[in-house]
Amino acid sequence: MNLEQLFDQNKEKTIEGRYITLENIEPLLNKESLKNDVKIIGESVLGKPIYSYTKGNGKTKIYLWSQMHGNESTTTKALFDFINLLNNGSDLAKELLNSFTFYCIPMLNPDGAKLYTRANANSIDLNRDSQDLTQPESKILRAIFEDFKPDYCFNLHDQRTIFGVADTGKPATVSFLAPSYNQEREINETRLKAINLIAGINEVLQHYIPGQVGRFDDSFNINCIGDTFQYLGVPTILFEAGHYPDDYEREKTRKFVFMSLLASFIILNENDIVHNRNDKYLNIPQNNVSFFDFMYKNVKINYDGNEIITNFVAQYKEELIGNKINFNAYIIEAGDLKGYYGHYEYDAKGALYKDGQSNIPKENQRADFNFDGKAFFVNGKLKN
Structure with missing residues (x-):
């Protein structure tokens, strides 16, 4: 059958x-x-x-x-x-x-x-x-x-x-x-x-x-x-x-x-x-x-004047706006995140995180950022 x-x-x-x-x-x-x-x-x-x-x-x-x-x-x-x-x-x-x-x-x-x-x-x-x-x-x-x-x-x-x-x-x-x-x-x-x-x-x-x-x-x-x-x-x-x-x-x-x-x-x-x-x-x-919607690996961040390599993740919030569900991505946390996966994963290969305000991804912040001013992400995804 x-x-x-x-x-x-x-x-x-x-x-x-x-x-x-x-x-x-x-x-x-x-x-x-x-x-x-x-x-x-x-x-x-x-x-x-x-x-x-x-x-x-x-x-x-x-x-x-x-x-x-x-x-x-x-x-x-x-x-x-x-x-x-x-x-x-x-x-x-x-x-x-x-x-x-x-x-x-x-x-x-x-x-x-x-x-x-x-x-x-x-x-x-x-x-x-x-x-x-x-x-x-x-x-x-x-x-x-x-x-x-x-x-x-x-x-x-x-x-x-x-x-x-x-x-x-x-x-x-x-x-x-x-x-x-x-x-x-x-x-x-x-x-x-x-x-x-x-x-x-x-x-x-x-x-x-x-x-x-x-x-x-x-x-x-x-x-x-x-x-x-x-x-x-x-x-x-x-x-x-x-x-x-x-x-x-x-x-x-x-x-x-x-x-x-x-x-x-x-x-x-x-x-x-x-x-x-x-x-x-x-x-x-x-x-x-064990999953997040987005995972970004090997990201350089500037923490208290020190540059370190870490990972961070983002998750969609399903928000009802005008009789339509909008999937809006927000940063959840940064860290080692061992044992976790992303439905979408991106290896920054040591590139510096930037979002227009700081070099550190912050919890509950919209996932709009770039790496080294070259790879730009909007709502969690790489912009073509």
Whole structure:
């Protein structure tokens, strides 16, 4: 099966980039081919509708939700790509719909999506509200869980560009977690089902992004929704869409999330899961904070009258300006920075740092500077 071809055939071309809001997805949910399977299941803090999409009549029930954090939109795009596949009339679609019943919440946090914030309109992280259930969005997610009684839960997120795969120097383009169900991080039958499935997905992804799949930290926190659902006896898989080289809009990463979703359902449908693949799961390298967006090496700076050679790094801040996400680069720190990598790296080869004010890169300063007055950088990148 050609997963890349299936992605190209089913990609929802009307949504792209990082800023995905309710206004972007409502036209899709109102399409003739979808609207009979769409319901409004509640409202956000600011009264925005929260939609569900349900499709299939199969025995195995799959519960998927995206944009629990409003500024994490990659999996929302991939979810609509997958919904397109379910509606394309192919033999694969028919097989999946006969085997599964899919219950999707494409955007759990529409207020956060509009504001491009992690939290909801009450500044509450919904992924820390699974016990107290103080927010309407959290209550909706839990109520559907109890009513739908899923066999598997798919908790769909994005992660920052700072994550790499262990110490390999490769970005964690997609990461997974079978959340713990207790403080001891033990493995029971429920968690093992999630572990086995992740191991199968990883084997598929290694053909496309070798060495770029990570395993998320499994420290237990009952306030997190994945840990709660695992504790309640439903196999739950955390998806983290991360960075692919030069893909800050996450258009390539969405493809690998789509592939992961489709691969997981094919594996489940074919019952192609070895009884215990915990070793395979643990062999997936753990996520590690090892990247900056920019790294500049062997830079000469003038520190208290002394010239020294050092390195410094810069990071993008994603800033919402006029309904568009702007990636603005700011200097983070200078130093040895051993063990860290840059998605963009530049060797200054001993050239002197200059920014018009000093010869020292300062924290939180815009990344506009030059080396020896010859190589000029604007917003972190070398200007041609």
